[in-house]
Amino acid sequence: MSPAEQPQPHRTADVRRPTLNAVAARAGVGRGTVSRVINGSPKVSARSRAAVEQAIAELGYVPNRAARSLATRRTDAVALVVPDAGTRLFSEPYFSGIIRGVSTGLAGAGMQLLLVLTGDEKEHGRLAAYLAAHRVDGVLMMAVHGDDTLPDRLEELAVPTVLAGRRSDRERLGHVRADNRGGARLAVRHLLAGGRRSIGTITGPLDMDVARARLEGYREALREAGVAVADDLVAAGDFTEEGGRLAMRELLRRHPELDAVFAASDVMASGAVLELRAAGRRVPHDVALIGFDDSIVARHIDPPLTSVRQPLEEMGRTMASLLLEEIAHCGTGRREVVLPTELVVRASA
Amino acid sequence: MSPAEQPQPHRTADVRRPTLNAVAARAGVGRGTVSRVINGSPKVSARSRAAVEQAIAELGYVPNRAARSLATRRTDAVALVVPDAGTRLFSEPYFSGIIRGVSTGLAGAGMQLLLVLTGDEKEHGRLAAYLAAHRVDGVLMMAVHGDDTLPDRLEELAVPTVLAGRRSDRERLGHVRADNRGGARLAVRHLLAGGRRSIGTITGPLDMDVARARLEGYREALREAGVAVADDLVAAGDFTEEGGRLAMRELLRRHPELDAVFAASDVMASGAVLELRAAGRRVPHDVALIGFDDSIVARHIDPPLTSVRQPLEEMGRTMASLLLEEIAHCGTGRREVVLPTELVVRASA
DNA sequence: ATGCCGCGTGGGAGCGGTCCCACAGGGCGA
DNA sequence: TCGCCCTGTGGGACCGCTCCCACGCGGCAT
Structure with a gap:
């Protein structure tokens, strides 16, 4: 019995996943063409595209994020920074609603959501460096205090940033808030x-x-x-x-x-x-x-x-789309969005 | 005025960060040595180590996560899967407490926390593939239902997994629960x-x-x-x-x-x-x-x-450490941990 | 027929790390 | 003195993708 025929140990995670190269070989095209198909470039003939798509389906190919990230210098990930000093914040529906909106808004764009809890505002210096170093494409910040310096640092580092709520009426950064x-x-x-x-x-x-x-x-x-x-x-x-x-x-x-x-x-x-x-x-x-x-x-x-x-989920979705826009257009068009509020009448008034 | 002397446009994000190569050059050593210092290998002489550390400090070098991930086939990231169908779940202190514990537990190990909200259990098929494809090093799951198949899928794919709570008393996967x-x-x-x-x-x-x-x-x-x-x-x-x-x-x-x-x-x-x-x-x-x-x-x-x-934060920390262990030891030692509960007496009894 | 244009296309050269092999050189026993 | 091992070290060869240059080839005007 040749080694190749021996049953493999059950360690699926170690099995090499198909690469873009494998897809190219199977489809009978070059790597460039496969890449173009994956990234939706229009300059691909219909027959090449079909061949590539079939090969992708047959092999169950999924692009390797790290490799792409290394080549493009993007990460396709954004950080959600949540100041968690006061335990209460996170458990408010405010957060869960916004997070849900953010999540759906980003999922559509294939972006990953990195959750960063920060206990202490003193770490915000290191945090800014960390975020910049790990090249998240953008940052969403919840519950920003008026004197929080992290947003300014991020602005200096030219990291696209969107806030939930503004620090003051002179907020320069993009943000979403309720009316x-x-x-x-x-x-x-x-x-x-x-x-x-x-x-x-x-x-x-x-x-x-x-x-x-x-x-x-x-x-x-x-x-x-x-x-x-x-x-x-x-x-x-x-x-x-x-x-x-x-x-x-x-x-x-x-x-x-x-x-x-x-x-x-x-x-x-x-x-x-x-x-x-x-x-x-x-x-x-x-x-x-x-x-x-x-x-x-x-x-x-x-x-x-x-x-x-407040329309929490919509606020989250809006934050996501503002951020995606800012990432795409490289800093232009940072805007503010104000969403309408609504009175829920119960027994107390 | 030569082009080089022209003031650069203010786009710090585009500035190339120093690479491992730059550190090596500055420290007057080879790339291998720098890599060893960064990863805490003992086989480095004191003088090389000192030189490298100084160069790192001077350049403000931070390793590129994508490059490392590509080379090591690890991501240094774990996913936290939160079923969010019932809006209520996320807003419970249960979640915020555990998440805080998880966050601190992972931060110490330099792991990133990917937040994945999943509305529909029907997507769990795709989700398992997604998680495996993007090679998160491990998965943490909150609020698993008894009939949820995602954990089984992850087990098949040999993705280290730790659950908050068990599905039944015959749970095979590692998990943490309160008493x-x-x-x-x-x-x-x-x-x-x-x-x-x-x-x-x-x-x-x-x-x-x-x-x-x-x-x-x-x-x-x-x-x-x-x-x-x-x-x-x-x-x-x-x-x-x-x-x-x-x-x-x-x-x-x-x-x-x-x-x-x-x-x-x-x-x-x-x-x-x-x-x-x-x-x-x-x-x-x-x-x-x-x-x-x-x-x-x-x-x-x-x-x-x-x-x-329930000792929520400790549960979160424990989940993190169980998972880290499982990742390190490649699937062995999946255990269960039961943490003590406590009665909080108020007016109702 | 000949040139030119432009669309699709293949593939080389990175991106920034890790892994590992080969090798220099000092200390030691024979 | 000569070989030997052993510790540190440098650097080549990847990891899997994108970017971009160069080229083949058909259609069109000349």
Whole structure:
């Protein structure tokens, strides 16, 4: 029995996969032609193309990514950078929704998604170098802080970058965000339509653009209804439950007659509910409450929370397509996209 | 002015990064030696090593991953496959916790994490081929269903694989899971210690190993306390809120005197709460309730839910190290690891 | 018939690493 | 003194793809 006839050990992973060369040989054409077919070049005759496609199918050929990447100096991969310091972020529907959109948006283009969790913003120096060195074609960043320097570094290194949300209203990088201002306006209009007149708001940290935009929307809605905008109806929170609680307490102290609150996040609203309950106010009977994000807590707190929903999956898809565009056109056309928000009415208002 | 002196356009990304060759030249050694230093080979003299290290530092050299991958036939990347059909999965702390653990576990080994969301189990055929073709060094799978064929395919293709949770008690693939049985036991013991005697349980789908294990733990705890285990105190849920609600209704119908319930997930427990409230039972006064997962809803429903917590981050880290081991030792030593659970006591029991 | 154009095409030369073979040179025993 | 081994070392030959140059060949105008 010749060695060739011996049964091979069962180690399929070590079996050499067919190469482009093998396809060329089988199709009876040159390597160049196969490459052209794979990359969709128009300069291939119909018969060569057919022969190549058949050979590919017969051999089950799949291009080797590393080899292509080495030759083209592209990686066909983008990194999704998720700051994960506060454990909470990742588990929000915000993230899962956006990630899902990103994933579908990239899959269509044959791009791989590299997940990079970064605990500490201090590593962002190394991180930028890392990303540049490993030549990801682009970077998507979630939850960027106003003072985060990673985006700037990436810009210097000319790495195409798209952010989820902007750092400020002077953001130079491409980004996608929800219409925070419009969403807040919807919420407050709803409260006004319900006959509420003494409407407070619990804001996020005002060094964050989202927080400012939502506050802005609150003010606009009041203004357009001809209701006076009192500064002491605004209490600053920090997007945490405890912060929402404290802000609510402060609002009640300043305005015991308060009959509605717009909280800039569901989590803060859930804190507010606790405080309202402790103060003996019923929701929504005494005080109507609206949150923002339509997160998982909104559906589960008592009473279920009316909230502003963002089109998360679409935001993710849009981020993906903006990035692909930026990669293709090499930095031109970095744009911003604002997607509409929607009010989800539940029992709390 | 010669062309060379003209200011370059600002496109840092196109600047050729230093190669291994450049390092060798600068250090005055051969390419082989540089390669050895980078890969930590012991057969390098101290002076060569020092020279190379200095050259690397001076040039800011970082190895090109694609080139290495092409030469070694490894990718230094693993895929994390997340079935995302039910939008809920990703947003559970379960996922974020495990992903964080996986991320830290892999980062230490210089492995990249490829995120692959798969909506439809029907694509798993293509997916296996895809993963094999792109030569990820290994695969991590979350939330595997008992009938999922992807793990088997990967095993056939000899792709190192580690699962989060097992498909059945005859799982052949390496996996990491929490001590579900022990956790359930803890929960039911706590109910017994609180003086409850008529304790029902809402199970998950019994074709899933977690659901069976948690039911088993429930039974064990009753048995060890000498309490009779009645089959009609067991109601099947499906890990959804609505399922929990219906199961609760059924339990109340069968056993109006019920004074405690162990639900095999927080989400089902949150459904049970709604049903209990509708039936006029107070939690925990009339009926004590314990959930499983210590998920985000546990903290936010009313009353806050006593629940069983799994060491998610450690599970993730363990998955990473199991996988790295399997990759290194080429398939040997696929093991299972069971990590302890913990009862988090809140107001509901 | 002759030149020219242009489409398809084959294949050489990289891309930047790793692997491994061959070989230099110093220390040692015979 | 001569061979021997053994440690470090340099560099050729790939890995599998893309890029691009050069060339064959048919159709068209001259």
